[in-house]
Amino acid sequence: MAATRPANPLALAVLVLLWERPMHPYEMSSTLRERRKEDSIKVNYGSLYSVVESLMKRGLIEATETVREGRRPERTVYAITETGGQVMVDWLVELLSTPKKEFTQFEAALSLAGALPPEQVIELLGQRLRNLRFQQKAAEAVFEEARSVGLPRLFMIETEFTVALQNAEIAFVEHLLHDLRDETLGGFGMWRRIHELRRDGVAPGEIEAKIAAEFPDELVFAQHDENH
Amino acid sequence: MAATRPANPLALAVLVLLWERPMHPYEMSSTLRERRKEDSIKVNYGSLYSVVESLMKRGLIEATETVREGRRPERTVYAITETGGQVMVDWLVELLSTPKKEFTQFEAALSLAGALPPEQVIELLGQRLRNLRFQQKAAEAVFEEARSVGLPRLFMIETEFTVALQNAEIAFVEHLLHDLRDETLGGFGMWRRIHELRRDGVAPGEIEAKIAAEFPDELVFAQHDENH
DNA sequence: AGTCGAATATTCGACATCGAGTATTCGCCG
């Protein structure tokens, strides 16, 4: 059978750390913290220990010794196995070369935003924009500081990436807000009307009928509705 | 106590659907499919049924009737409760107004890419770029088709959003690849040297020492290492 | 010598996730 791997990217981080040198779990978490990898990989005690166990079961890492230093609790030191090294490489290859759809909460919220009235959505997106700009300022400051300390860019590409994505989000929200305020976005009138009717306590079925009558051109795509 | 909610955004989708009108779970999944929300919300049978149960336990939705149509298996129809309506609004408000850090696999991979030699990373990012461009073409075609069918833009904002993010990713990878090929990216020499030494079978501890000696200026930030 | 908080190091269990499996029925085609 092919060597399987855990789903959690934290397991990849563990493999990479053990590829550098043997370590015990707590040291992994502090190393990741020191290198600021917490910002790009979700590290979490519970997950760390179960991910290590899961890597053990699959034979990708092995316990080499248990040390007792002073009277601290016992620490188990792990090392990567040969299979583990291969899995690490394969995993990195896949993640770097092959884009995979990932779902964000904001995307979900956008797709469900129709359940709030348009004016409120405009208001909320305005707030988001202010928050995003604030975060952006903060991120750039951190960035600048890291550079001034002499941290090579190589160690910050993942941060550059998230900054790039954030900028794209800012531009998107700005653009969307503009179109919403303009009321030029296709479907806007229908959206507002639905919420007016709901506010006035019109029943769901009746709303559907009214909307269909009032906005025939915006619903041409929905012919399948006639089946019911 | 404050009304809690499940963590899975699919639960929000369920609330929104039931806010529109009562439904049974399978109908939820097909409605989401029809509206192409699968692309922006991870829908998954297992999760759907457990999310519905979880919403029930919290009193955000309630079972109104169980219908048997023909000799199909029994279907339980659910409706949203008043509390559920409030939770839905609060949840949407939060997601729309407040950006929250989300971790992507690619970000994790970027931050761990140092475990592969630079030449390979360049090669892999080249592949990624080709894949991204291909996907982009496909997405734009879907988009164009939707518009030609008369689907109002309002129903596609979430798609516009992901397209914007994808474009940002393409630009980022292009830029990064350029800097890598140039070898202008700070830390590049060190990175290559580490992999040369590993390939030649030099021991981890020795590698660290050699690197520290050969690249003193790129490691000025790492003074904490002297503690060990 | 005492204590307080930060760091070290891990466990636990409630909860969530998800794909594969099961069972049924409808509709179409020959």
Add this chain to the structure above:
DNA sequence: CGGCGAATACTCGATGTCGAATATTCGACT
């Protein structure tokens, strides 16, 4: 009219997630 594939509708359990709780030690300061 019979059979087969697509659609309907849901269940199950192995696995994964994660924060809170636990327990200890170190160092700084009183």
